[in-house]
Amino acid sequence: MRITNNTVSDNIVSQIQTLGQQQAKYQNQVSTGQRLFQPEDDPAAVGRVLNLQTDQRNLAQYQSNAATALEVTQASYSGLQAVKTISDRISQIATLGSGALNPSQSQAYASEVNQLIEQAVQTGNSKFGNDYLYGGTAVSTPPFAAARDAQGNVTGVTYNGNSTQAGVPISATSTISPHTSGATNTNLADFINNLVALRDALNSGNGATIQSTQTALMSNEDQLVSAIAENGGVQSRIEATQSQQQDQSTNLTKLVSNETDVDMPSTIVKLTQTQTAYQAALQSAASIMRTSLLDYIK
Numbered sequence: 242m243r244i245t246n247n248t249v250s251d252n253i254v255s256q257i258q259t260l261g262q263q264q265a266k267y268q269n270q271v272s273t274g275q276r277l278f279q280p281e282d283d284p285a286a287v288g289r290v291l292n293l294q295t296d297q298r299n300l301a302q303y304q305s306n307a308a309t310a311l312e313v314t315q316a317s318y319s320g321l322q323a324v325k326t327i328s329d330r331i332s333q334i335a336t337l338g339s340g341a342l343n344p345s346q347s348q349a350y351a352s353e354v355n356q357l358i359e360q361a362v363q364t365g366n367s368k369f370g371n372d373y374l375y376g377g378t379a380v381s382t383p384p385f386a387a388a389r390d391a392q393g394n395v396t397g398v399t400y401n402g403n404s405t406q407a408g409v410p411i412s413a414t415s416t417i418s419p420h421t422s423g424a425t426n427t428n429l430a431d432f433i434n435n436l437v438a439l440r441d442a443l444n445s446g447n448g449a450t451i452q453s454t455q456t457a458l459m460s461n462e463d464q465l466v467s468a469i470a471e472n473g474g475v476q477s478r479i480e481a482t483q484s485q486q487q488d489q490s491t492n493l494t495k496l497v498s499n500e501t502d503v504d505m506p507s508t509i510v511k512l513t514q515t516q517t518a519y520q521a522a523l524q525s526a527a528s529i530m531r532t533s534l535l536d537y538i539k
Contacts, residue, residue, distance in 0.1 A: 310417055317472055320367045378407050417475060432465070438457075
């Protein structure tokens with residue numbers, strides 16, 4: 242009889258422990274809103290969540306890359322627009338200079354061009370963060386080295402960058418080059434050198450050189466406009482990618498939530514049922530253990 246009672250008691254204790262663990266699990270789920278805390282809670286779901294979280298980390302890196310790439314293109318665009326403003330004014334000066342000017346007028350325009358040359362060199366050597374913008378992948382040194390005369394005036398520039406464009410991965414299958422092309426960068430050097438030629442021609446009153454320089458500057462401006470348009474296209478592509486990435490991020494968050502979030506109504510029902518069963522088990526155990534003790538005394 243004692244062996245039977247011991248077996249019954251062990252079963253009751255085991256059942257109470259199981260119900261207590263279930264009750265604690267459901268209480269934890271209800272209080273946190275989460276259903277996964279240990280791999281054994283749902284091994285298949287845990288595996289899916291780990292894969293989804295890996296996708297989220299990869300996407301976050303691509304989002305960071307895209308944001309940086311967009312900032313680079315915006316900085317490059319700002320510089321190109323500044324050069325375009327210079328070019329617009331130079332076109333006016335070249336047109337005026339090709340007409341009948343007295344020496345003082347010609348030299349006054351030459352002085353203005355000289356200041357625009359300095360502005361163009363400064364813009365060409367612009368930085369984004371610690372990197373030069375218009376030197377290709379040679380980002381650690383100024384791309385446009387200016388030679389100067391005894392008075393400090395620019396006599397010409399040399400392009401010290403390269404024609405390589407760094408690619409930035411913005412998705413698992415897509416890479417973009419946010420920097421300007423080698424052709425655009427060398428065109429900036431040509432533009433500055435043509436400004437120098439225009440200034441010198443204005444100083445000397447050489448009308449023929451002014452006209453030939455004007456033609457070269459028009460070619461520089463055409464290439465500059467193309468570079469600005471290309472930059473705008475790159476920005477649009479990055480922004481479209483960012484929009485897609487935001488949608489992907491939202492979808493991944495929903496998928497993780499679907500795997501980890503608890504079904505609150507169902508869990509509350511299960512918790513209530515488990516609490517009821519737990520209380521019933523305690524009452525049954527008390528009754529059975531009391532009867533067993535009396536039988537043993539008898």
